Amino acid sequence: MSVRDTGRLAAITGIGCRLPGSINDPVALWDALLAGEAVTRPIPERRWSEMVQRLHPGQxxxxxxxxxxxxxxxxxxxxxxxxxxxxxxxxxPQQRMILEVVTEALADAGIAAGSLAGTRTGVWAGSASVDHTGTVFLPGRHIEMGSVSGTSPSILSNRVSYLLGLRGPSMTVDTACSASATALHLARQSLESGEVDTAIVIGTNTMTAPGITAAFASAGVLAPDGVCRPFDPEGQGYVRSEAVVVTVLRRTGDAQDAHDRIYAVLRGSATNSDGHSPAGLYAPNPPAHVDLLRDAYAAAGVAPEHVDYVQCHGTGTKAGDSSEGRALARVLGADRDTPLPIGSVKSVLGHSEGASGLVGAVCTALALHYGRIPPTAAHTELRPTLSRLPLRVPVKTETWPDTGRPRLAGVSSFGFGGSNVHVVLEQAPVPAARDEAVPGRTRLVPVSAPTAERLRLRAEAWSPVVAATDLAGTAATAQHRRDHQAVRAAVVADGTADASAALAALATGRSHPALVGPARVPTHKGPLVWLFCGHGSQHARMAVSAYATEPVFRAAFDDASQALRAHLGRAVWSPGTKIDGFETAQHAIWLTQTAQAALWRSWGYTPDAVLGHSLGEVAAAHAAGALGLDDAARVVAVRSALLARTSGQGGLLVTELPPAQAEAAIAGRSLVVAAYNAPDTTVISGPVDPLRKLAEELERDGVYVRRVAEDVPAHSPAVDDLVPQLADALADVVPREGEPTFYSSVTAEAVAGDRLGADYWARQLRAPVRFTDALAAAVEGEGAVVVELGGRSTLARGASATLATGTSTATIVAAGDTERDDHAALMTQFGMLYTTGHTPVQWPQPFAAPVRLPVTWDRGRHHDSVSIPGLDDVLAEDNPDQEAVITALTRLVAQVLGAEPDQIDPERSLIELGLTSVAVIGLRDAIRAAHPGLAGFGVGALLDPGTSLASVAKLVSEYSSTVAVSG
Structure with a gap:
């Protein structure tokens, strides 16, 4: 046997299904297989009642x-x-179900559907169902473009490629009952050759008209008692079945690298034709079955006698079972010590014809995955023609035999007319051990949807799953393996109970401490601004958790600590140790902010602008690239040491006084305004006694005041003598141009990085902090997002108050507080950024095997009778109101675009709104359907690039009024 590169073999990594018995996911399918009971039943009378009456009485x-x-x-x-x-x-209906099941299969595979856009991803659909065509193209029925595309077999695959933006092969295959197995064979070849990197394989069958069932029943193909008994003497035929099943394939090596779940590996496959079958076109040709098996195992490079189990075509017909069984015995049974276990899922699910080959492959992949052989229902003994052959049919679930080799199985599928396929499946390789990053105690679970209602539905579905699932896996799946849509929320929790409760709250519109959002991503994305806090943002547990759980944070902190130590000549503060005194507090703040900035960058968040408050300007200058790490450490070391000399000489008092009142309050005292933090907040600096007296007076007057911990009289005359000393000590600092833009709290404007030398820092030591003006300059315009960096939030409230009085709009993402774990605070900020539309380049949770988070659907009414909401009622009026027509058309266009009506501007052209030419034709058809008199309404004017929705409404109003008058 040939040796094959197993890394290039196709692997089944995702499964989706719609099957009888309300089996809608691989877990439910596996449960049904283990139960071993048929899920077939009498066809509901409502399905065909009218059409059955049209049949010939004999049918x-x-x-x-x-x-x-x-x-x-x-x-x-x-x-x-x-x-x-x-x-x-x-x-x-096949097209409709395929779209949903493909979405579910991609989710099961852990592939965000949006990530495939523009890729060489292929779609192969296998189908032999033509029922819907017969129900549409009836004499006298009006046919539109939607009718044509809605019935064309090619659209089964092409609609998937279109909606996902796929650029690989896209085709629908019809080889009758082996159609989907043929599709799987073709997809495997394409993957192995490198033509595609991902393959979506579809098998589908529906019964929307009774004609074929009647013909098969009349021909004696169907089991008269409604029971499919594969390989059993009592087997007299099969039971028809509907199915939509989808598999996602990737090369095994790629799937392993991505930590995908692998159900099974496609070891190989072969296809052939019966050719001229002696018994007729519809009958099997035994020699062809033998050749097929030999070809398949030669292609797979494995010995036939090593096969542990075969999922057979197994329809329960005498001729088919006998031919298939004899071929298996001849090729796979000749050198075996024990009989070959064979079976057929058709005994449980029925024969889904064009979908059956893929159904069989999926069931076999699950058996390989779980290491158990499912039973074949309704089987008692082998047919007499097979009884002496080395074959057996398990009727109870069996543990897969341990042979010391990877589990191996075959899947056969034979087509009506003689097109045959056999697929060889092998157990997935054991996942390689991986080096996990240090796990964080707090996990971030992003959740999003196109609309607020869909977000609630998704949260409701996810809540019980998250409660019973590893939270790290859930977070990794939600972060890496889902699309991130327009309405977003995030759960930040350290346990499944909290995470589940937060999702339940989201589902019911309630708040929860672990819930961030929900919010709709703004259409206009403004700048990202980093805001570095100053003195007072320190606290005892600052940086402890982030240092322990985030390697990037720890490495950046250690680098900054080493740089600072070189200038101090002594050990510096480390997370978890006591913050003792002013100088230590300054070091702790800068080290924490520098490490936080590195962590944000590692996640892909690069600021457009930075600004800082007093000490915070040093970290901001380093983040802007103006100061290298060594120079920034030097500024902090010298600046904090000089300021520490003033300890005991005075301090800082935070007051809730507007600037004018603050200036009036300190008049005649040896005090100054050190910082303008908000329209109603100023910080006063000066000697101890004047500061104490002012605090007492203000408190008597009911004004809030707070003394800053570990403070000195910064930005006051007390530091005048230190200014030239700082300038001299920093003479060797070499600033440089950099990015992003640095906004100065000294000048309240953008300052070039190369101007941040010794003179700037000397001036900065004494000048008041003009925070409010600097912030206003940095966020000028709309949509800015300001992220606060520091041990705890000291500026967020003032920033919000500042922006509330101006013309700029911004979202403030506040730092944490002294009560909360600092890593949890960072994750909460991350969640807030996510809800503003700032999706990271790198998520905090490492890749892991996908967790099954449910895909949720908001299904409307049935599609056998459709009216356009609002439009038909509006146009029923003799002289329809144009505004009412605009409202109705807006709803319709929003539905077509998957948007909310309030997002549709009726003054914009149809092209600007995003309607394609096909969608415009659909809009015309919807208008025609809403009013019988509009059957002649043309499409030409609608295709004019300049036609707005309001213009369309005017045309419709005038046209319908004319029709009403002439009528």
Whole structure:
């Protein structure tokens, strides 16, 4: 046997399904397989009642046929895919279900659907169902473009490629009952050749008309008792079934690198034709089955006798079972010590025809994944023609035999007309051990959706799952393996109970301490501004958790600490040790801010502007690239040492006084305004006694005052003698141009980085901190997001108050407080940034195997009868109100675009709104459908690039009024 590069073999990494018995995910499918009971049942009378009556009397059933029926065949979340209800109503149910199941399969694979846009991802659909075409193209029925695209087999695959923006091969395959297995075979080849990196394989079958079932029943193909008994003497035929099943394939090596869940590896496959079968076009040709098996195992490079189990075509027909069994015995059973276990899932799910090959492959992949062989239902003994062959059919769940080799299985699929496929599946390789980053105690779980209502639905679905799932895995999946949509929230928690409760609160519109948001991402994204706190932002537990849990933070902190130590000549503060005195507090603040800045950058958050408050300007200058780490450490070391000399000479008093009142209050005293922190907050600096007396007076007057801890009389005449000393000590500092823009709290304007030398820092030591003016300059305009860096929040309240009085708008992302774990505070800030639309380049949680977080749907009404909300009622008036028409059309366009009506500007052209030419045709069809008299309404004017929605409303109003008058 040939040796194959297993890393290039295709692997099944994602599964999605819609199957009879309300089986809508791989877990439910596996449970049904283990139960070993048929989920088929009599076809509901409502499904075909009218069409059955049109059948020839000889074809009408005496009792309802038994089949595997999908109950919610017509349910579809059209708005999620930005498909208008009118178009959805004309789509083959296969197309509708495929879109949802592909989305679910990608989620199961841990692939964010949006990440595939523009990639060489291929789509292969296998289907033999043509029922919907027969129900649409009836004599006298009006046919539109939606009817054509809604019934075309090619659109089964192409609509997926279109909506996901995929650039790889896209094709629909019909080889009858082996169609989806053929699709799997083609996708495997494409992956192994390198033509694609990801493959989406679809198998689908629906029964929306009774004709084929009637013909098969009349021909004696279907089991008369409604039970499929593969390989059993009592087997007299099969039971038809509906199915939509999707697999996501990646090369095994790529899947391992991405820590994907691998259900099974496609070791190889082969396909051939019966050719001229002696018994006829519809009959099997045994020699062809033998050749197929030999080719498949030669291609797979494995010995046939090593196969542990075969998922057979196994329809329960005498000729089919006998031919298949004999071929298996001849090729796979010749050198075996024990009989070969074989089975057929058709005994449980029915025969899903064009989808059946992929259904069989998926069931076998699950068996390999879980290491158990499921039973075949309704089987008692082998047919006499097979009884002496080395074959057996398990009727109870069995543990997969331990052979010392990877588990190995085959899947057979034979097509009506002679197109045959056999797929060889192998157990997934054991995941390689990986070096995990130091785990953080707090996890961030982002959750998003296109609309607020969908966000609530998603949170409701996720809450119980998160409660029972590893929180680190949940966070990794939500961060890396989901799209991040327009309405966002984030859960920041250190345990599953809190995370689940926060999601439950989100679902019901309540607040929760672990919940950030929800918020809609603004359409205009403003600058990201970093705001560095000054003295007073220190606290005892500052940086402790971040240092312990974030390697980037720790490395940056240690680098800064080493640089500072070189200038001090002694050990410096480290997280968890006591902050003893003014100088130590200054060091702790700068070290923490420098490490925080490095951590934010590692996550991909690069500021557009920075500013700082007093000491905070040093970290800001370093973040702006104006000061290297050594120079920044020198400024901090010298500046803090000089200021420490003034300890005991005075201090700082925070007051809730507007600047004018503060100036009046200190008049005639040896005090100055050291900082303008907000329109209603000033910081007073000066000697101890005058400061104490002022505090007492203000408190008597009911004014809030607070003495700053570990303070000195900074920015006051007490530091005048220190100014020239600082300038001399920093003479060797070499500032440089840099990015981002540095906004000075000294000059209240942007200052070039190369101007931040010794003279600047000397002036900065004495000048008042003009924080409010500097902030206003940095966030001028709309949509800025200001992130506060420091041990605890000291500036966020003042920043909010400052912006509330101006014309600029900004979101303030406050630092934590002294009561909260500092790493949790950082994660909360991260969550706030996420909700503002600032999605990181690198998430804090490392990649891990995907967790099954449910995909949620907001399905509207059934699609057999569709009316356009509002439009039909509006146009029923003889002279419809134009504003009412605009409102109705706005709702319709919002539905097509998957947006909210208030996001649609009716004065913008249809092209500017994002409507494609096909969508415009759909809009015209919707208008026609809303009023019988508008059947002649044309599309030409709508396709004019300059036509606005308001203009369309005017045309519709005038046209319908004309129709009403002429009528």
């Amino acid at each position: 009408r059933p005496d009792r309802p046929w038994t089949a595997g029926v999908i109950d919610d065949l017509d349910d579809f979340d059209a708005a999620y895919f930005a498909i208008a209800e009118l178009e959805a109503a004309q789509m083959d």
